[in-house]
Amino acid sequence: MERDKLLEEMYRVVYEGDIEQAAQVAERGLAAGLDPLDCLNLGFMPALERVGEEFGKGEKFLPELVAAGEAMQRALAVVQPHLAAARRDRLTLGRVLLGTVEGDIHEIGKRIVGSLLIAAGFEVVDLGVDVSAATFLDRARELRPSIVGLSALLTTTMVRQKEVIDLFRQAGVRVQIMVGGAPVTASWAEEIGADGYAEDGGSAVVLARKLAGGTGS
Amino acid sequence: MSGPLPARRPLRRLRPRLALSILGPDGVKSIHEAALEVLGRAGVRFPSARALGILADSGCAVDWERQVARIPPDLAMAAISRAPRRFTLGARDPEDNLDLDGEHCYLSTDGCGIQVYDLQTGSPRRSTGEDVYHSALVADYLDSIAFYWGPTVSAQDVAPAVRPLRELEAAFLGTSKHVQPETIISAQVAEWCVEMALAEVGSVEELRRRPIFSVMQCALDPLGQDGGSLEASLVAAAHGVPTGFMPMPMSCATAPATLAGNLVVATVDALAPLILIQLAHPGAPVFFAAAPTVMDLVTGGYTGGSPEDYLLGGAFNEVCRYYGLPLSMGAMATGAKLPDWQAALDNALSTIMPLLTGTAMLTGAGLLNGSKIFSYQQLIMDCEIHSVAARVSEGIQVDAETLAVDLICRIGPGGNYLSDPHTLRHLRDIWRPRVIDRSPYDAWERSGRRGAFQAATDLARSILEQHRPRPVEAAVRREWDRILAAAARQ
Numbered sequence: 215m216e217r218d219k220l221l222e223e224m225y226r227v228v229y230e231g232d233i234e235q236a237a238q239v240a241e242r243g244l245a246a247g248l249d250p251l252d253c254l255n256l257g258f259m260p261a262l263e264r265v266g267e268e269f270g271k272g273e274k275f276l277p278e279l280v281a282a283g284e285a286m287q288r289a290l291a292v293v294q295p296h297l298a299a300a301r302r303d304r305l306t307l308g309r310v311l312l313g314t315v316e317g318d319i320h321e322i323g324k325r326i327v328g329s330l331l332i333a334a335g336f337e338v339v340d341l342g343v344d345v346s347a348a349t350f351l352d353r354a355r356e357l358r359p360s361i362v363g364l365s366a367l368l369t370t371t372m373v374r375q376k377e378v379i380d381l382f383r384q385a386g387v388r389v390q391i392m393v394g395g396a397p398v399t400a401s402w403a404e405e406i407g408a409d410g411y412a413e414d415g416g417s418a419v420v421l422a423r424k425l426a427g428g429t430g431s
Numbered sequence: 432m433s434g435p436l437p438a439r440r441p442l443r444r445l446r447p448r449l450a451l452s453i454l455g456p457d458g459v460k461s462i463h464e465a466a467l468e469v470l471g472r473a474g475v476r477f478p479s480a481r482a483l484g485i486l487a488d489s490g491c492a493v494d495w496e497r498q499v500a501r502i503p504p505d506l507a508m509a510a511i512s513r514a515p516r517r518f519t520l521g522a523r524d525p526e527d528n529l530d531l532d533g534e535h536c537y538l539s540t541d542g543c544g545i546q547v548y549d550l551q552t553g554s555p556r557r558s559t560g561e562d563v564y565h566s567a568l569v570a571d572y573l574d575s576i577a578f579y580w581g582p583t584v585s586a587q588d589v590a591p592a593v594r595p596l597r598e599l600e601a602a603f604l605g606t607s608k609h610v611q612p613e614t615i616i617s618a619q620v621a622e623w624c625v626e627m628a629l630a631e632v633g634s635v636e637e638l639r640r641r642p643i644f645s646v647m648q649c650a651l652d653p654l655g656q657d658g659g660s661l662e663a664s665l666v667a668a669a670h671g672v673p674t675g676f677m678p679m680p681m682s683c684a685t686a687p688a689t690l691a692g693n694l695v696v697a698t699v700d701a702l703a704p705l706i707l708i709q710l711a712h713p714g715a716p717v718f719f720a721a722a723p724t725v726m727d728l729v730t731g732g733y734t735g736g737s738p739e740d741y742l743l744g745g746a747f748n749e750v751c752r753y754y755g756l757p758l759s760m761g762a763m764a765t766g767a768k769l770p771d772w773q774a775a776l777d778n779a780l781s782t783i784m785p786l787l788t789g790t791a792m793l794t795g796a797g798l799l800n801g802s803k804i805f806s807y808q809q810l811i812m813d814c815e816i817h818s819v820a821a822r823v824s825e826g827i828q829v830d831a832e833t834l835a836v837d838l839i840c841r842i843g844p845g846g847n848y849l850s851d852p853h854t855l856r857h858l859r860d861i862w863r864p865r866v867i868d869r870s871p872y873d874a875w876e877r878s879g880r881r882g883a884f885q886a887a888t889d890l891a892r893s894i895l896e897q898h899r900p901r902p903v904e905a906a907v908r909r910e911w912d913r914i915l916a917a918a919a920r921q
Contacts (some may be wrong), residue, residue: 240837254450269729272729275728276683276726276730276731277683277688277728277731278726291676316719319478319651319657320651322681322684322685323731325682326731330731367583369543369545369587369594370589370591370594370614371591373591396545396803397585397803399546401543401556401557402557414727414730414731415730415731416730
C-alpha cells in the first residue's frame with residue numbers, strides 16, 4: 215500500500231539519519247493525503263525513539279543520534295504548519311534556549327547538547343556563541359522557553375553564567391537555568407544559583423527532562 | 432613522614448635515538464598537499480581585522496564578512512620557509528634555557544586544570560593562585576620537567592581581567608624554568624606579559640635572546656582561530672617571544688572521522704596562524720602544536736587516551752618534521768579520574784609515541800580527568816612514565832665496548848659479571864626508578880603496603896616543604912606590582 219510505503223520511508227529517513235531526504239519524504243506524505251499527525255506518530259517519531267533506545271543500549275552512537283535528530287527537525291519543519299496549534303504544543307517536551315556566554319566562541323559542546331535534546335523530543339532554539347546576558351533575557355522574554363542552557367568553555371568566561379542568572383532573577387523572569395561546559399562543576403552551578411548542571415550531553419537530557427517537569431528517566 | 436630532599440638536578444635534556452614512522456614519506460606528502468589544498472580552497476577563519484588585513488595585503492583572498500582568508504599555496508610555502516628551524520626557549524635561570532634544535536625533547540606540565548586533589552585531604556577542590564605557585568615549585572624541582580606549561584591550574588580566586596598576569600607571576604616565582612602560558616588571549620594582556628618579562632631580563636635585546644616565556648594558543652578547529660589569541664601572538668612575535676598554536680581536532684566532531692582527515696585539519700590549523708605570523712614578522716619563532724584526538728562516541732566528550740590518539744600524536748610529528756619546525760605535542764592528559772591503571776596506560780602510550788617520532792616539546796604531566804584535576808602524585812608519576820619512555824627512546828648502543836666480546840670470553844661459561852670493572856663502568860647507564868615500587872613482598876607489607884602513590888605523596892610534601900626556587904629580585908617584584916596594579920585599573 216502507498217500509505218504503508220510512505221510511513222516506512224518516513225521511519226527510514228529518521229532511523230538512518232538521512233537529513234537530505236527528510237523534508238522531501240515529509241512533503242510526499244502530505245501530498246499523498248496522509249494525516250500530518252499520523253506522519254509524526256506512525257512514521258518519524260517511532261524511528262527517533264528506536265534510535266534513542268539503541269543509543270541507550272550502546273548499539274548506536276552519538277553522531278547517529280545527532281543525524282536522526284536533524285532529520286527529525288527537517289521533517290517537523292514541513293509537517294508542523296499543517297497541525298492545529300493545540301496539537302503542536304503537545305509534540306515537544308518543552309522549549310530550550312541554548313547559547314554560549316559572552317566572550318566565549320566555543321560551539322561544539324553546546325551543539326551536541328542541542329542535538330541530543332532535539333533527539334529526546336525538546337524544541338531547541340540555539341542562540342549561537344558569544345551571547346550577552348541581555349540577549350539571553352530578551353530572547354527568553356520573546357520565546358518563553360521552559361529551560362535556558364548556558365555553555366562556557368573557559369574559566370575566564372564561566373563567570374558570565376552568573377551574570378546571566380543574576381540578570382534573569384533581577385528581571386523576575388521565571389525559567390529553569392542549566393549550565394555546562396568543561397570548567398563548570400556541580401559546586402559552581404550551586405554557587406551561582408543555577409537550577410541544574412550536567413557534565414555531558416546524555417546527562418543534560420536527563421536534567422532537562424527533570425527541569426521540564428518530566429520523569430527524568 | 433617526609434625525609435630530607437635530595438638536591439635539585441639539572442633538567443633532563445633528552446635526545447631520542449629510536450625513530451618510528453607511521454605515515455611514511457608518501458603519507459606525509461599526501462597530508463601536506465591536502466592541507467595546502469584546504470588552505471587555498473576553503474580557507475581559514477581569522478576573526479581579527481588586523482590579521483585579515485595582513486593576509487589581504489599579502490595576497491590572500493579575504494571574505495571580510497565571513498572573516499575567512501584563502502591562502503594560496505605559493506604564499507603559504509614562502510611564509511613557512513621563513514620560520515626559523517631552531518630557536519631558544521629562555522628561562523629566568525639561563526642554565527634552564529631550552530634549545531629547540533630538532534634533536535632534543537622537553538617535557539612540561541599540563542594546563543589549565545580547574546581543580547586540585549588537595550595533598551592533605553585527598554579530595555578535589557577549586558584551584559587558586561596559590562596552587563599555581565605550588566605546582567610551579569614542584570615542576571621546578573623535578574628534573575623530568577623542562578618547562579612550566581599552563582598554568583597547570585587556573586587561579587580562580589583572581590579576577591578574570593588580571594588572572595593571566597597573576598598566573599604568570601606565580602609561575603615565575605615558583606620556577607626558574609621556561610614558562611609557556613596558554614592564557615594570553617588578547618593583545619593587551621600580551622603587552623603586559625612582555626613588560627613583566629622585560630622587568631626580569633632587563634632589555635628588549637635580552638628578551639629576544641632569552642624569551643623567558645612563550646605563548647601557546649588554542650586553535651578553533653576546524654579551520655578557525657581565535658581573534659584575541661591571534662592578536663596576542665602578533666604582539667609576542669614582535670618582541671621575539673615564541674608563539675605556537677595548538678589545534679585539537681576531534682574526529683567525528685571537529686574533524687573527519689577518518690584519522691588522515693583529522694591530520695589534514697590539524698595541519699591546516701597549525702599552519703594558518705604560523706603563516707600569518709611569518710607574513711607580519713618574518714623569521715619570528717613559531718612552533719607547531721597539536722593534540723589531535725577522537726570524540727567519545729557515547730558522551731561526545733574528550734577521550735583522554737585511545738589508540739587513535741596515540742597514532743595521531745605520532746603521525747602529526749612526522750608531518751611537522753616534513754616542515755622542519757619544532758612541535759609541541761599534547762600527551763598524557765588521561766581521562767582517568769584517579770592516578771590508576773587507566774592513567775598509567777594512557778600516559779605511557781601517549782608519551783612514547785611522540786618521543787619515537789621526534790617531538791620537541793611534550794605537554795603535559797600532572798592532570799587527570801581530561802586535563803581538569805591537578806594531582807601532585809600524578810605529576811610525579813607522570814615524570815616516572817616519561818623517564819621510562821625516555822630511556823626506551825634512547826635505544827641500544829652497539830660498539831666494541833658495549834658488545835664486550837673480550838669480557839664475555841674472559842668470564843666464560845658459568846661465571847658472573849657482578850663485580851667486573853666493565854659492570855662498574857656501565858651500571859649507571861641502567862635506568863633506576865624514583866617512585867616505582869620494586870621492594871620484596873614482605874618489605875612492602877612491613878611498609879604498610881607503600882607503593883608508587885605513597886612514595887609520590889611523600890616526595891611532593893618534601894618538595895613543597897623544603898625546595899625553594901631561584902628568587903626573583905625585589906626590584907623586579909616591585910615592577911610587577913606596578914604592572915599588575917595598572918592592569919587592574921583598566
